[in-house]
Amino acid sequence: MGIEVITWSLVRPIPRALLPSKPEGLSVSIEEIMGVEGYTVAATYVGESYMMAGWFGAIGMSLFFGALAAWWNRMAMSQQSDYALVVYALGFFAAGITMRSMFWLTTAILPVIALIVFRNLTSKR
DSSP: OTTHHHHHHHHTTSOTTTOTTOOSSOSSOHHHHHTOOSSOOOOOHHHHHHHHHHHHHHHHHHHHHHHHHHHHHHHHHHOOSHHHHHHHHHHHHHHHHHHHOGGGHHHHTHHHHHHHHHHHHHSOO
16 A cells, blocks of 8 residues: 555545545555455554555554654653643644554644644744
């Protein structure tokens, strides 16, 4: 499936009104790959990464998410405010849901981005 997995993850939160050519989903589903009908097969980010690039993809995405989590923790520990706690908690939610499926990372991180942008626009300089 290659780069299609990353592309779908990135365009997923973009409304179809802004991106009419947005794909409906992946070109092939896990159910089609496995040859099953009548039920849904789910995979965690490890399975999705494996579909993208085999073991290299699974290991690479695990390292990426580990580095992202370490950076997020360092950022949260350097800030001591109620705002930082809320941003950290929202990021923790995004990380948790991403473990279920990496397709949700870009959607789940939107509240964090909105909060950071709002804070930057309204803060006194």
